Amino acid sequence: MKFERPFNFYAGPAILPFEVMKDIKDELLNFRNTGLSVMEISHRSKEFDTVVDETIALVRDLLAVPDDYSVLFIQGGASIHFAMIPLNFLGDGTADYVDTGAWAKKAIKEAENLGKVNIAASSEDKNYSYIPDTFNFTENAKYVHITGNETINGTQYKEFPNTGNVPLIADMSSEIMSRKIDVSKFGMIYAGAQKNISIAGVSLVILKNSLLDNANNSLPTMLKYKTYVEKKSMFNTPPVFAIYVMNKVLNWLKKNGGVESIEKINEQKAKLLYDVIDSGDFYIGTADKNCRSNMNVTFRLKDEELEKKFIEEAKNEGFIGVKGHRSVGGCRASIYNAMPLEGVKYLAEFMKDFQNKNS
Ligand SMILES: *Cc1c(COP(=O)(O)O)cnc(C)c1O
Numbered sequence: 001m002k003f004e005r006p007f008n009f010y011a012g013p014a015i016l017p018f019e020v021m022k023d024i025k026d027e028l029l030n031f032r033n034t035g036l037s038v039m040e041i042s043h044r045s046k047e048f049d050t051v052v053d054e055t056i057a058l059v060r061d062l063l064a065v066p067d068d069y070s071v072l073f074i075q076g077g078a079s080i081h082f083a084m085i086p087l088n089f090l091g092d093g094t095a096d097y098v099d100t101g102a103w104a105k106k107a108i109k110e111a112e113n114l115g116k117v118n119i120a121a122s123s124e125d126k127n128y129s130y131i132p133d134t135f136n137f138t139e140n141a142k143y144v145h146i147t148g149n150e151t152i153n154g155t156q157y158k159e160f161p162n163t164g165n166v167p168l169i170a171d172m173s174s175e176i177m178s179r180k181i182d183v184s185k186f187g188m189i190y191a192g193a194q195k196n197i198s199i200a201g202v203s204l205v206i207l208k209n210s211l212l213d214n215a216n217n218s219l220p221t222m223l224k225y226k227t228y229v230e231k232k233s234m235f236n237t238p239p240v241f242a243i244y245v246m247n248k249v250l251n252w253l254k255k256n257g258g259v260e261s262i263e264k265i266n267e268q269k270a271k272l273l274y275d276v277i278d279s280g281d282f283y284i285g286t287a288d289k290n291c292r293s294n295m296n297v298t299f300r301l302k303d304e305e306l307e308k309k310f311i312e313e314a315k316n317e318g319f320i321g322v323k324g325h326r327s328v329g330g331c332r333a334s335i336y337n338a339m340p341l342e343g344v345k346y347l348a349e350f351m352k353d354f355q356n357k358n359s
Contacts, residue, residue, distance in 0.1 A: 001318040007343035010321030011151055011296060011334040012174065013194040020248045020338075038244050043237050051240075051247050052232060058250035062259050065183050065206055072205040072225070073233040073243050078103075078173040078192035081203065082110035085145065085169060085188070088215045088225050093142040096120040098135065098161070101128040101150035102327060103171060111145070120144065128153040131291040135161055143167045143187060149175035151195070152325040154287045154298030154332065160185060167211055175295050176204065177253060178337055179263040187211050193242060196295075196336045197249050201242035253337065262337050269335045269344040270294040276348050282355045286330060300330040307331055310354055319347050 008015040031038040032047050041048055056071045065071060074080065086095060090111065097108045099122035111117045118141070121132035128150065137144065144163045149156040151174040160168065160181075167187025176191035183189065188207045194200040205225070212226050221227050227235045253262060274292060277283040277299050286298045301307045307330060314322045324330035335344055 001316065003318040003346075006318040006320045007339070007346065008320050009333045009335070009339070009347070011195070011325065011332060012192070013200050014196070014334055014336050015338040016199070016245070017249060017252045017338045020245070020252050023248060024245065039241055041240075043234060043240050048240060048244075051244055052234070052238075055243055055247040055250065056232075058247065058254060059204065059206070062177060062250060062253060063181065063183055063206070068209050069183060070205075070207050070209055070229045072207060072228040073238055073246075074203050074205055074228055075201065075239050076203065077194075077200070078171055078190060078203050079106065081171070081190045081205070082107040083114070084223055084225065085143070086111040086114040087219055087223055089142050089167075089169075089211065090115040091142065091214075091216060092116075093140070094118050094138045096135070096137050096141045096144040096163075096166070098122070098132060098144070098146045099124060100131055100147050100155060101153040102325070103150055103152065103173070104145075104147040107145055107147070107171060123155075127286075128155065129286060130288040131155050131157050133159075137163065137166070141166050143169050145169045146171070148172040149178075149293050149295050151293075151296050151334075152298075152328055152332075154293045154296045155291045156293040156295065158291060167208065173203075174334075174336075175293075177250075177259055177262070178266050178295055180259050193246055195334075196338075198242050198246035201239040202246065204246070249338075265341055266294045266335070266337065269339065269341055270297060272344050272348040273297045273333060273335070273351070276351045276355075279352075280355070280359075282359050283351065286328075295334060295336055297333045297335060298324060298328075298330060299332075300324075304329065306358065309358070313354060314347075314350060317350055319350060322347075 029037055034047055059071045094116040095111055096118050099119050118138045120135040120137050123130050123132055144166055148170045169188045172189050173192040174195045176196050190205045193202045277285045284300045301310055311323050322331050322333050324332045
């Protein structure tokens with residue numbers, strides 16, 4: 001390997017800014033002059049309470065979250081929301097779901113266990129290679145659920161559906177903070193943190209408070225969004241280390257110009273790889289060009305043997321994790337916020353090189 005440290009293209013848990021990890025290492029044994037580690041102090045201590053306040057403020061600032069929304073930290077990953085959303089908001093109504101791939105399907109499965117679901121659109125007919133642009137919405141649906149970025153299939157909404165007065169709920173696990181969004185267009189946004197904003201153990205939720213007006217109040221305490229809103233996500237012990245890491249990552253993002261700056265770099269990074277893919281027929285992009293993901297670049301080579309060779313040689317060169325998800329095969333380079341432009345440039349060069357040697 002020609003690099004000091006490999007470039008990490010894993011889909012999740014995923015790359016963290018190196019600077020952030022060094023910073024965490026430096027203060028691991030002495031957090032903010034307490035003489036203790038952040039891992040061992042009380043979540044009710046003034047020092048940790050400040051971390052929570054700061055992290056909420058950073059989320060609000062970076063995404064321009066309107067005042068009538070709450071910012072929450074919830075354990076259970078993004079997947080807990082697949083169940084919590086219908087438990088809280090579905091009741092005896094109908095929810096609309098857009099089926100764009102593996103993650104959408106998981107959300108749909110949980111909702112179907114709990115109530116009435118209408119599939120408003122699906123791209124299953126073409127192997128989830130695109131994002132539908134026409135929707136068969138239910139009148140007075142309780143909510144519409146979409147998956148902003150399909151991590152496995154490599155597709156991403158370029159424009160979000162207009163759902164009128166029906167709350168739009170989006171799983172943004174693999175794209176949160178990667179591009180500017182208008183939060184006011186959503187009823188709720190949620191994201192597992194381990195792809196773009198922290199480590200595994202916490203999910204971030206941005207919730208319009210008015211959604212609680214009609215929420216189910218007879219759920220177990222821990223499964224009610226209301227509990228997290230009322231207790232500032234600290235009804236019980238929150239995942240303190242994961243929230244602390246989120247604080248660090250968001251500070252890093254802010255220092256580097258915020259979401260607007262990173263969005264431009266993310267576009268540049270994705271273009272580098274898609275340009276190589278489009279330069280011939282050696283690499284075959286699996287997503288339609290108009291809905292390709294800027295976070296997860298998915299492609300195939302002419303056969304599985306060549307893919308295996310590609311993944312192996314990439315690894316030996318220092319590009320880790322370019323293997324596609326086990327459910328779809330192929331190759332995938334995940335290029336989240338923390339992946340430096342330089343790393344993608346090197347990967348693009350390697351891909352061109354590999355193409356020259358193997359075609
Ligand atoms: C990774 C991922 C999830 C699952 O997140 P967990 O935190 O493991 O539950 C859900 N949705 C999307 C879009 C993802 O990329």
